[in-house]
Amino acid sequence: MSQAEDIETVDEDGVIESVSGPVVTAADLDARMNDVVYVGDEGLMGEVIEIEGNLTTIQVYEETSGVGPGEPVENTGEPLSVDLGPGMLNAIYDGVQRPLDVLEEKMGTAFLDRGVDAPGIDFEKEWEFEPTVDEGDAVEPGDVIGEVPETASITHKVMVPPDSDGGEVTSIEAGEFTVDEPVAELDSGEEITMHQEWPVREARPAEEKETPTIPLVSGQRILDGLFPIAKGGTAAIPGPFGSGKTVTQHQLAKWADADIVVYVGCGERGNEMTEVIEDFPELEDPKTGKPLMSRTCLIANTSNMPVAARESCIYTGITIAEYFRDMGYDVALMADSTSRWAEAMREISSRLEEMPGEEGYPAYLAASLSEFYERAGLFQNINGTQGSVSVIGAVSPPGGDFSEPVTQNTLRIVKTFWALDADLAERRHFPSINWNESYSLYRQQLDPWFRENVEEDWPEVRQWAVDVLDEEDELQEIVQLVGKDALPEDQQLTLEVARYLREAWLQQNAFHDVDTYCDPKKTYRMLQAIKTLNDEAFEALDAGVPVDEIANVDAAPRLNRMGTAEEWNEFIDELESDLEEQIRSLY
Amino acid sequence: MKEYQTITEVSGPLVFAEVDEPVGYDEIVEIETPEGETLRGQVLESSEGIVSIQVFEGTGGIDRNASVRFLGETMKMPVTEDLLGRVLDGSGNPIDGGPEIVPDERVDIVGEAINPYSREYPEEFIQTGVSAIDGMNTLVRGQKLPIFSGSGLPHNELALQIARQATVPEEEEGDDEDGSEFAVIFGAMGITQEEANEFMQDFERTGALERSVVFMNLADDPAVERTVTPRLALTTAEYLAFEKDYHVLVILTDITNYCEALREIGAAREEVPGRRGYPGYMYTDLAQLYERAGRIEGREGSVTQIPILTMPGDDDTHPIPDLTGYITEGQIVMDRDLNSQGIEPPINVLPSLSRLMDDGIGEGLTRADHGDVSDQMYAAYAEGEDLRDLVNIVGREALSERDNKFLDFADRFEEEFAQQGYDTNRTIEDTLEIGWDLLSMLPKEELNRIGEDLIEEHYREEEPEAAEVSAD
Ligand SMILES: Nc1ncnc2c1ncn2[C@@H]1O[C@H](COP(=O)(O)OP(=O)(O)O)[C@@H](O)[C@H]1O
Numbered sequence A: 001m002s003q004a005e006d007i008e009t010v011d012e013d014g015v016i017e018s019v020s021g022p023v024v025t026a027a028d029l030d031a032r033m034n035d036v037v038y039v040g041d042e043g044l045m046g047e048v049i050e051i052e053g054n055l056t057t058i059q060v061y062e063e064t065s066g067v068g069p070g071e072p073v074e075n076t077g078e079p080l081s082v083d084l085g086p087g088m089l090n091a092i093y094d095g096v097q098r099p100l101d102v103l104e105e106k107m108g109t110a111f112l113d114r115g116v117d118a119p120g121i122d123f124e125k126e127w128e129f130e131p132t133v134d135e136g137d138a139v140e141p142g143d144v145i146g147e148v149p150e151t152a153s154i155t156h157k158v159m160v161p162p163d164s165d166g167g168e169v170t171s172i173e174a175g176e177f178t179v180d181e182p183v184a185e186l187d188s189g190e191e192i193t194m195h196q197e198w199p200v201r202e203a204r205p206a207e208e209k210e211t212p213t214i215p216l217v218s219g220q221r222i223l224d225g226l227f228p229i230a231k232g233g234t235a236a237i238p239g240p241f242g243s244g245k246t247v248t249q250h251q252l253a254k255w256a257d258a259d260i261v262v263y264v265g266c267g268e269r270g271n272e273m274t275e276v277i278e279d280f281p282e283l284e285d286p287k288t289g290k291p292l293m294s295r296t297c298l299i300a301n302t303s304n305m306p307v308a309a310r311e312s313c314i315y316t317g318i319t320i321a322e323y324f325r326d327m328g329y330d331v332a333l334m335a336d337s338t339s340r341w342a343e344a345m346r347e348i349s350s351r352l353e354e355m356p357g358e359e360g361y362p363a364y365l366a367a368s369l370s371e372f373y374e375r376a377g378l379f380q381n382i383n384g385t386q387g388s389v390s391v392i393g394a395v396s397p398p399g400g401d402f403s404e405p406v407t408q409n410t411l412r413i414v415k416t417f418w419a420l421d422a423d424l425a426e427r428r429h430f431p432s433i434n435w436n437e438s439y440s441l442y443r444q445q446l447d448p449w450f451r452e453n454v455e456e457d458w459p460e461v462r463q464w465a466v467d468v469l470d471e472e473d474e475l476q477e478i479v480q481l482v483g484k485d486a487l488p489e490d491q492q493l494t495l496e497v498a499r500y501l502r503e504a505w506l507q508q509n510a511f512h513d514v515d516t517y518c519d520p521k522k523t524y525r526m527l528q529a530i531k532t533l534n535d536e537a538f539e540a541l542d543a544g545v546p547v548d549e550i551a552n553v554d555a556a557p558r559l560n561r562m563g564t565a566e567e568w569n570e571f572i573d574e575l576e577s578d579l580e581e582q583i584r585s586l587y
Numbered sequence B: 001m002k003e004y005q006t007i008t009e010v011s012g013p014l015v016f017a018e019v020d021e022p023v024g025y026d027e028i029v030e031i032e033t034p035e036g037e038t039l040r041g042q043v044l045e046s047s048e049g050i051v052s053i054q055v056f057e058g059t060g061g062i063d064r065n066a067s068v069r070f071l072g073e074t075m076k077m078p079v080t081e082d083l084l085g086r087v088l089d090g091s092g093n094p095i096d097g098g099p100e101i102v103p104d105e106r107v108d109i110v111g112e113a114i115n116p117y118s119r120e121y122p123e124e125f126i127q128t129g130v131s132a133i134d135g136m137n138t139l140v141r142g143q144k145l146p147i148f149s150g151s152g153l154p155h156n157e158l159a160l161q162i163a164r165q166a167t168v169p170e171e172e173e174g175d176d177e178d179g180s181e182f183a184v185i186f187g188a189m190g191i192t193q194e195e196a197n198e199f200m201q202d203f204e205r206t207g208a209l210e211r212s213v214v215f216m217n218l219a220d221d222p223a224v225e226r227t228v229t230p231r232l233a234l235t236t237a238e239y240l241a242f243e244k245d246y247h248v249l250v251i252l253t254d255i256t257n258y259c260e261a262l263r264e265i266g267a268a269r270e271e272v273p274g275r276r277g278y279p280g281y282m283y284t285d286l287a288q289l290y291e292r293a294g295r296i297e298g299r300e301g302s303v304t305q306i307p308i309l310t311m312p313g314d315d316d317t318h319p320i321p322d323l324t325g326y327i328t329e330g331q332i333v334m335d336r337d338l339n340s341q342g343i344e345p346p347i348n349v350l351p352s353l354s355r356l357m358d359d360g361i362g363e364g365l366t367r368a369d370h371g372d373v374s375d376q377m378y379a380a381y382a383e384g385e386d387l388r389d390l391v392n393i394v395g396r397e398a399l400s401e402r403d404n405k406f407l408d409f410a411d412r413f414e415e416e417f418a419q420q421g422y423d424t425n426r427t428i429e430d431t432l433e434i435g436w437d438l439l440s441m442l443p444k445e446e447l448n449r450i451g452e453d454l455i456e457e458h459y460r461e462e463e464p465e466a467a468e469v470s471a472d
């Protein structure tokens, strides 16, 4: 059944003029840009993307096979919006926020049929509402008026909609309500429900953007240790296929210390979404011990699903993220992959025969990308709370070549760059984030946090590691010409230490039960252990011990076992004292 | 059904005709030439009064007097279990002289996307008997794992070897416990008669034809038809898998020819071309093929895809392998140097990948040490490979003892692990034992990717005797 019949349509209906893939033109349709329309006899959902004279161009979010000229087009008169309210966590949506589980049930098949609509949140389910304001209190737009225990880990805050006028609360009561039953009434007569709608292409208002100073701790050593992202920050992960974009995004979705995770699978594989749906309910949030799924909202518009809905899924995701931000939560949004979103824009744009920019992308590519990343940040919300949206976008450059427009335009905006490297991936060095090319512009503003919460000398120890890795990079060039044995002994030792940095510290196996998450304190201690080897070894070298003997001490290879060690404090204590003892015994 | 004699333009594979009734997008069209030949096509764009039609069999013979009939439906594939054992042309018509096909159902060939919520994550190990695949890039049921090859390389031999040897170990002996059977769908796009014969002879020799459906679009068949052939094949595969409980292996060859056909159509439509002249929507188009693989919750069968593509200029950054790799769940890469060294199959494991491996292997599935052995062999082989460049400059003597061991490892890895021939069928046990033979060349402390308990259990303290295989 089509939602078209349920929605009151204005008398502005038109007629299809032509159909070409996802792009349909209609005549005599009275519509505004971005209005949602229902196309054809089956009522396929679409959005107005161009108006020219009597002709309106529509991008259709479903397959258009068999649709032809002469069929009707109905206008809803509403822009593309999401339904916001309790029930979005633990949910999985397509690109226009139709819940995929509901679609399966309604369609009665495992395949995505068309012409079926479903609201983004359940309108029948009753939620337990607890007021946080009293009758007589004055409330303003954005203010929290009550709470709903939404999932095991998240309390949903019911807010006065940002576009309301506010006023004095004349009635409010605890109880069980569906999302469109009023939970409060204002003196203006306005009734407030737990349900809001918001047009996806418009950022939700906030008071002010602030400079973030707290890291989004990911439990990934190379990220927390070398290239941290802030809560409210932006990051890009570009890399060729198979280099680890999706695994990194999944790792962040699993282990990042955000309150809420919005994961957008944009034009990627179906099975990767299935993996999340199957795995997350079984995994525990290291912070709360609750199932990870209860803080997660999934949006899946896979590569074979309609391309227009791929274009919109990014906006659906970021609007949901902003809504939770307004409640004062720290939200992390992963988009895998933003390149597919850009390609969807390109596909639609070329069907519109717009003037192409670089590599066929529309001229507004850069503007769209920066508008999207601009919606990230640490915000002072209009209700006085502080919330953040961190955005991490995967980028899939054709041929792995970072000079292409999507990568380049993204790098101009984001402040963290995790460069994936096919060469590292080939040798199964994971995560294959290239430590020479990557950067984080948040390092300095986050240092105080690391000093205070992990260890006072975190930035110094990190700098030591960076220097060793830099030096290795230079030495490797020489080694390629003359072999390692031709180097002076101190340089050979540096190479040995660098090897442990790479293999024992930077590498981290996402599929190992213990190694998959590394507490920042463990990250620090592992680094210190390698530094112990370094410091002891150089003293021994100064005392005349040959480098081979130093490198061959029994304890050294045990550095490689630190990541997988469960009782890591004890393990590292013992390892450090063995290293000291064994190396000192050489002279 | 209305008939028109209103063709206004013929251009490459496209025909434009005027209509006075609305025609649906993607609808099937029949064009009858004045000589009485019937050609089939599909509506590419439908506007008030005019449609553009893409003709599958080529537009030769069409003129202004040809008549155009719109069938009022999109393209359908008549499906039935009786298709097993049959050979069809690239448009789905029988060419084996067999009986007429009485369909059970007629199914739209533009398959609907599987709801990601309804999928079941693939994690059943398929033993192909090929060490470089089973050991290092494990295939699982419901995966899409292409072979990236180059012209003149033995990808067909490898595909046939997989089709012959593929089993799911605990289900050996024909049907598995849930009664599902194995079927092969072979979709040829633009391959030569000679290559086609190679496949057909092997199918006949091994009796595989009985449980196969073959779709043949050969090099001299119309290029536009190539855009239909894989959809017919996949529609048949989905029917057999999800309606009739078969475990279906789909081999599609050569995807490169398919993409050339897309490019040709794009050019005829005067579209703005994307990278290297291929259409900007090629990613979406390929995804609509490759994503038609997998498992579905509550259904017994599965669709596993092995598409083959030849990389133009052996370049894996070319749009065809590049877009493919971005969609498929890994890739098996054939290597020209290994081939000239006589390694059979010449699989280069370094750029190869199976993304579904991690969940399909390990204790209870293959063996507890599988993941670690694979990781370690990757790291060791990559290190040995790197050193080869250095050896060329400084010579072996200038290298440390440690480095020399890694060099030897890389050599033996190619000669003993990757090398096996197209008729050798190795169990996963055999494969992992060879792995340990090789890894035991390296000092224990170097095996930093392998759990200590596993080293204890499998590491050969003595110099390993040549390929003695434990069979427990
Ligand atoms: N941190 C990691 N630990 C272990 N394996 C990894 C890790 N990152 C990537 N991999 C391996 O690399 C493969 C490809 O990674 P993926 O994230 O899917 O690549 P991409 O999204 O860039 O194509 C994965 O299937 C996995 O085998």
Ligand SMILES: [Mg+2]
Binding pocket: A245, A246, A247, A268, A336
């Ligand atoms: Mg990916």
